[in-house]
């Protein structure tokens with residue numbers, strides 16, 4: 001299974017992925033935890049460039065897609081070919097949401113580039129961690145440039161995710177995270193994963 005995790009800032013993806021990894025380990029399911037941007041040596045170098053400075057939106061898009069191409073070929077595909085599950089913190093849907101809806105770049109163009117970077121392979125399952133933009137931003141410590149961009153920007157990002165969910169409903173599972181403990185969110189996610197894996 002190739003599983004990705006998406007959401008606006010501060011929604012708790014990283015915590016969920018950590019918990020899920022432990023749960024999968026307990027079930028003896030071999031898996032790899034990875035993230036975008038990053039997840040391979042070159043992609044991690046690109047990550048520090050992308051997240052820490054302002055740049056033209058097109059430059060930003062190309063860097064994300066370049067990082068994705070490396071990550072997909074070096075990390076994701078080899079793991080899937082070795083029958084390991086892949087849990088990935090953000091993937092192609094983030095580019096539609098951030099560079100498309102929030103930065104205003106053409107969605108069709110991004111979809112085309114996403115396809116090239118991933119050889120047309122979509123995740124089997126994508127979780128959307130649903131938390132209001134305001135609550136998420138309030139949780140953010142050490143904000144990156146996207147978190148600093150504020151509520152209006154994050155609302156556009158959220159719209160972008162809702163667009164992708166509408167487009168391919170079957171692939172998505174929505175997790176409402178407000179007032180839930182990480183353990184509760186993890187248990188719900190695990191139920192969904194095991195059902196899908198059958």
Ligand code: TYD
Pocket residue numbers: 008009010014036037051064089090091092094095096098099144146147
């Ligand atoms: P990170 O600090 O990992 O934030 P988060 O914990 O919210 O995932 O930084 C990743 C940032 O990169 C995040 O703000 C979203 C952004 N991003 C894009 O703008 N486009 C993309 O294609 C991806 C994968 C991430």
